[in-house]
Amino acid sequence: MISSSTASSFILSTILLTLLLSQTKAQLNATFYDSTCPNASTIVRSVIQQALQSDIRIGASLIRLHFHDCFVNGCDASILLDNSANIQSEKDAGPNTNSTRGFDIVDNIKTALENSCPGIVSCADILALAAEASVSLQGGPSWSVLLGRRDSLTANQAGANSSIPSPFENLSNLTSKFSAVGLDTTDLVALSGAHTFGRAQCRLFVNRLYNFNGTGNPDPTLNSSYLTTLQQICPQSGSGFNVANLDLTTSDSFDNNYFSNLQNGQGLLQSDQELFSTSGAPTISLVNTFSGNQTAFFQSFAQSMIKMGNISPLTGSNGEIRSDCKKVNGS
Ligand code: HEM
Ligand SMILES: *[C@@H]1O[C@H](CO)[C@@H](O)[C@H](O)[C@H]1NC(C)=O
Ligand SMILES: *[C@@H]1O[C@H](CO)[C@@H](O)[C@H](O)[C@H]1NC(C)=O
Ligand SMILES: *[C@@H]1O[C@H](CO)[C@@H](O)[C@H](O)[C@H]1NC(C)=O
Ligand SMILES: *[C@@H]1O[C@H](CO)[C@@H](O)[C@H](O)[C@H]1NC(C)=O
Ligand SMILES: *[C@@H]1O[C@H](CO)[C@@H](O)[C@H](O)[C@H]1NC(C)=O
Ligand SMILES: *[C@@H]1O[C@H](CO)[C@@H](O)[C@H](O)[C@H]1NC(C)=O
Ligand SMILES: *[C@@H]1O[C@H](CO)[C@@H](O)[C@H](O)[C@H]1NC(C)=O
Numbered sequence: 001m002i003s004s005s006t007a008s009s010f011i012l013s014t015i016l017l018t019l020l021l022s023q024t025k026a027q028l029n030a031t032f033y034d035s036t037c038p039n040a041s042t043i044v045r046s047v048i049q050q051a052l053q054s055d056i057r058i059g060a061s062l063i064r065l066h067f068h069d070c071f072v073n074g075c076d077a078s079i080l081l082d083n084s085a086n087i088q089s090e091k092d093a094g095p096n097t098n099s100t101r102g103f104d105i106v107d108n109i110k111t112a113l114e115n116s117c118p119g120i121v122s123c124a125d126i127l128a129l130a131a132e133a134s135v136s137l138q139g140g141p142s143w144s145v146l147l148g149r150r151d152s153l154t155a156n157q158a159g160a161n162s163s164i165p166s167p168f169e170n171l172s173n174l175t176s177k178f179s180a181v182g183l184d185t186t187d188l189v190a191l192s193g194a195h196t197f198g199r200a201q202c203r204l205f206v207n208r209l210y211n212f213n214g215t216g217n218p219d220p221t222l223n224s225s226y227l228t229t230l231q232q233i234c235p236q237s238g239s240g241f242n243v244a245n246l247d248l249t250t251s252d253s254f255d256n257n258y259f260s261n262l263q264n265g266q267g268l269l270q271s272d273q274e275l276f277s278t279s280g281a282p283t284i285s286l287v288n289t290f291s292g293n294q295t296a297f298f299q300s301f302a303q304s305m306i307k308m309g310n311i312s313p314l315t316g317s318n319g320e321i322r323s324d325c326k327k328v329n330g331s
């Protein structure tokens with residue numbers, strides 16, 4: 001027989017444990033700033049709308065920052081920290097250096113938010129809000145952004161080197177990097193659809209144009225007229241910093257043409273084309289679905305963005321709300 005005092009202390013400790021767990025596993029939600037900064041998303045959107053006037057590429061650059069943030073230690077704005085005595089910046093990691101852009105616009109957004117509601121909106125939430133605003137302003141879907149992330153006190157440059165997918169990787173490697181952060185094959189295909197806007201530098205795909213994988217020939221999956229176009233943008237001995245549109249058909253709008261490009265052998269990066277050209281891959285049917293049905297793509301994309309935005313956020317009293325996205329407070 002269990003005594004009543006044993007039973008009641010069991011119940012009490014169960015309640016305490018449940019409370020503790022519910023605190024440590026605080027969920028993000030869409031209303032987090034409703035009372036403390038009701039205009040947060042409007043402010044983010046208006047700064048981006050302004051920035052797009054002089055740089056049509058900026059929305060693409062901003063959503064990529066959220067992706068590169070979330071894949072390294074979770075969505076905690078670690079990517080925004082500059083080098084300092086204690087910080088080895090993720091900005092200098094291989095996938096980010098001479099590549100990620102938009103940090104100045106993040107700072108403008110932060111300044112605007114600090115003017116309206118000082119000390120309230122995290123830099124990690126700014127990246128999530130900026131991603132949604134960028135997509136919807138360029139013709140893509142809207143979704144309700146989950147909020148309540150806090151900002152990290154550290155960065156992880158080695159993690160950025162090893163966890164962010166590379167355009168030279170094959171589909172098994174890409175799939176395992178997504179899987180490592182809880183994202184599945186549908187997320188991989190849907191989120192790759194972000195390559196419907198923005199640019200990529202020749203150095204990140206020129207290996208496909210002249211001597212692919214040591215064959216002395218171009219990548220056989222490349223459409224031949226597209227190959228000619230790309231060879232003009234990226235001459236064999238030209239600058240690796242020249243850029244091409246990720247989506248040759250509608251370069252600055254967010255739509256599903258990325259997927260019909262893949263069907264035509266017009267994916268820019270090796271990692272793009274592999275989604276359609278890897279024989280027997282489960283990604284092929286998803287490419288076909290998204291190519292034929294923009295609504296299906298938009299729904300999946302929004303769902304996968306929410307999933308990516310939920311990767312290991314800092315919540316509750318973990319981390320901090322940075323007052324300058326580039327620095328840990330007080331440093
Ligand atoms: C599947 C794995 C992925 C790989 C291998 C990959 C790789 C790349 C590369 C190499 C570039 C060009 C960078 C440069 O030239 O500086 C790029 C650009 C871009 N990526 Fe990805 N990416 C992947 C997934 C994603 C995801 C999940 C998103 C967002 C949800 C995303 C959004 C973008 C955007 C919008 C650009 C253009 C950025 C700009 O114009 O500044 N990518 N990506
Ligand atoms: C949103 O999350 C915060 C922090 O966890 C919490 O205080 C708030 O009650 C939540 N709001 C809703 C509607 O769940
Ligand atoms: C929110 O934005 C609206 C329209 O831009 C403005 O009229 C209102 O004053 C703002 N509210 C706050 C609390 O900043
Ligand atoms: C970055 O770009 C600069 C000039 O464009 C170049 O000197 C430098 O070597 C590049 N760094 C890397 C790591 O590519
Ligand atoms: C990450 O990669 C960059 C460039 O490839 C390199 O300079 C840097 O030392 C690496 N950092 C770590 C911590 O491994
Ligand atoms: C793919 O992953 C394997 C195993 O982790 C690794 O050895 C290989 O270098 C990766 N390929 C590329 C192109 O990064
Ligand atoms: C991808 O590369 C890894 C190692 O680099 C290899 O083991 C694997 O078989 C390759 N997968 C495909 C689908 O080519
Ligand atoms: C590259 O070449 C190796 C060896 O010839 C081969 O096993 C591999 O499948 C090739 N990779 C691609 C993407 O064609």
Ligand SMILES: *[C@@H]1O[C@H](CO)[C@@H](O)[C@H](O)[C@H]1NC(C)=O
Binds near residue numbers: 223224225263265266
């Ligand atoms: C090459 O692209 C064109 C569209 O620009 C398309 O009509 C053609 O079918 C493509 N060729 C192949 C082999 O996919």
Ligand SMILES: *[C@@H]1O[C@H](CO)[C@@H](O)[C@H](O)[C@H]1NC(C)=O
Binds near residue numbers: 293295296299
């Ligand atoms: C397109 O996808 C949506 C969402 O999944 C679905 O409801 C709709 O039936 C699809 N349309 C067609 C024509 O298949």
